Amino acid sequence: MLKLMNFLRPYRYMVVMTMVFVLLQSIANLYLPTLMSDIVNEGIVHENTAYIWKIGGLMLIVSAVGAALSVAASYLSSRAASGFGKRLRSSVFSHIEKFTLQEFDTLSTASLITRTTNDITQVQQVLNMMLRMMVMAPMMCIGGIIMALSKDAHLSLVIIVAIPILALAIFWIGSKGIPYFKAMQTKIDRLNLVLREYLTGIRVVRAFNRTEHEQNRFNDANEDVTATAIKANQIMAGMMPVMMLMMNVTSIAIIWFGGLRISTGHMQVGDLMAFLQYAMQILFSLMMASMMFSMLPRASASALRIHEVLATAPVILDREQTKEAEKNSRGHITFDQVTFRYPGAEKPALSGISFTAKAGQVTAIIGGTGAGKTTLVSLIPRFYDVESGSVRMGETDVRDMPQSTLRSKIGFVPQKALLFTGTIADNIRYGKEDATDEEVNHAAKVAQASDFIAGMKDGIQTILAQGGANLSGGQKQRLSIARALVRKPEVYIFDDSFSALDYKTDANLRAALKEEMGEAAVLIVAQRVNTVMDADQIIVLEEGEVAGIGTHKELLSTCSVYQEIVTSQLTEEEIA
Known part of the structure; x- marks a missing residue:
């Protein structure tokens, strides 16, 4: 103490x-x-x-x-x-x-x-x-x-x-x-974990009719805390x-x-x-x-x-910066022989990744589950740091930039849409605090969210429940995209952000993005071929390594992994 x-x-x-x-x-x-x-x-x-x-x-x-x-x-x-x-x-x-x-x-x-x-x-x-x-x-x-x-x-x-x-x-x-009081706090952690998992996963619990199972888990944790507390208090x-x-x-x-x-x-x-x-x-x-x-x-x-x-000191810290680094931090994203391993893992999640996502172009990343797509884009805003190699924004290694400066240049849309309690306008302004009403409405329009917002009683001022529980998955995803668009960043990262959208909305959104992105570099992680086939460059990942780089047509003739993905999703007529 x-x-x-x-x-x-x-x-x-x-x-x-x-x-x-x-x-x-x-x-x-x-x-x-x-x-x-x-x-x-x-x-x-x-x-x-x-x-x-x-x-x-x-x-x-x-x-x-x-x-x-x-x-x-x-x-x-x-x-x-x-x-x-x-x-x-x-x-x-x-x-x-x-x-x-x-x-x-x-x-x-x-x-x-x-x-x-x-x-x-x-x-x-x-x-x-x-x-x-x-x-x-x-x-x-x-x-x-x-x-x-x-x-x-x-x-x-x-x-x-x-x-x-x-x-x-x-x-x-x-x-x-004394030993019982020390043990009690750890057991309260366990109780909170079980309760938090139940509350956040309530839909899954009920969908699989596992309410009784979760009740038993909570009772076990609760009884464990109670027994320890009773024993400690009996002694005292x-x-x-x-x-x-x-x-x-x-x-x-x-x-x-x-x-x-x-x-x-x-x-x-x-x-x-x-x-x-x-x-x-x-x-x-x-x-x-x-x-x-x-x-x-x-x-x-x-x-x-x-x-x-x-x-506990954060593993990722800002290095001493130079003005020259600040000047050269604009432009494209370059991965140079990047290898990354999660702490404690035996095998690297990414190995020898090299490519350049140019400004003004769309770079798509596709691959099977566990191929390392999300891990790859997480290295750009320094959610993790590389084990070897480098990730550069322009000519500057992202590790040589202050984290606040680096992330201010990025519009990030996560795989799981996360919204905060407040109005729709508040959630969109989360990307840019001083955004005007015109900028907020424009971002919502580009993200294909204007129609469902207009249909709500209070429009853009509609209050969202915790986590956006009063919206559908696709609606939450579009608001997450609008939140990234409103800040007009130099780099857009969409981490499988179109998966909850129907094909029509997906196509309309990608068409609107082409007009919106200007000179920004756009990286799209996707599972669907339809989402990536119009990209200027497609990176195909397999087990943490690059299996192929090129356009849709080039990869159809040169990359067997991409061919398997396309064949599994499209008909022969669509491929032709």
Whole structure:
């Protein structure tokens, strides 16, 4: 947890003031038993009513000041802990934004969500408690011991015997619970993963009638978390009975031996009453420490998981840039002997890929499932970096360009259409934040989305459900294409983006794109021959290698892999 304390720095004045207020509150609490002792010894025993009113009034004032200090300390500690949580969440989110796909593969999405929400909340709650208790507990314990010794040093032997026994019991119980608290956070990750998969895949689950199977998966994960939580809390629950037993036994011992000392004249009644309260304050401070001790293991486990995220450095980083590199970063896309391997994979996903996608031309990429088409286009915006060789935009290696600059030049349409909550216009403007209404409508028109948008009640201002659930697959795909078109990039990448479109819409869209792309380089990943046959250049991939490059007619006569794809999709008349 200490590694995360830097996030508390802006609130250091609140922390200091919290500790000061808690210190003054503790002094006030320690002063009250002494005042009560004086009332009994001087006021009640000697029947001095004026003295009783005087000291009683002072006790009321001290109590009121202590209560005010407690409220102020609670307010400041809550403000500081909440601010700490806010800054930590923002930092974790900003750091996650820099992650490459490789980091997301290592730290799962479900785990990152848990760490950003549940784990940070755990740390925030413990911090809020610690800001008050880490001053109050030792102050009450040490101050109570000093005050008890001042009342009767011989009777203090009872407390000296009780404290080590209670401390050992707390330590033993806490050490048994620590492993369970650490395991609990990992099991919450699993629970979130199952829930997330069910919610995102609800259509598939119901289509295959697997609701009961998913219910069982969730129940298993839920019961696993519950069993661990119950076991941890059962162990920690033993702490309170042990403490209450020790407090009661100590009270009895103090009253017993204190009564003997009063009978021999070594102690007054008021001093015994004060001594008993100081003993309770000492044991209560240990109880506060035990509460912290029971919460710290889980918070420490959470803090380690948060630190793991912050300590994970993105694999893909910006190199130092040159102005010359910026000047030469326009134009075509060149793959030069590119080889790429996914982390941990034995076989490269791409091997020796070389081709040039020229500006103003359409380059299509086709191949069977698993041929490496999506992997290839993912190297251009640096979702991954090549193992060997280079990918260049113009004359500049993409690794020599800032990622923000590189991606601002690319209009990317992913294989799976993803839309965000908001209006249709908001989703199209996601590609260009300052796009005018005219630019948004034009992008929608080119993407063949104008017709279905016009048929909606609120038109371009129609609110989309989460993930665009109130649209069909083809409609979502067209809005994704419009989002890329609105930014008018230098490079268009369509990763199998026409698969959800019917043949007529596909043809109309490709015709509109020819007029729209201007001098931009266009790369189209496709499964359908009809989508690629009019391209200026077709790259045929097979098992991560280039099987052929050329136009549709050239490949029909030179590339057997392309011939098989065409034969499987087109009739002899269409081929002719």
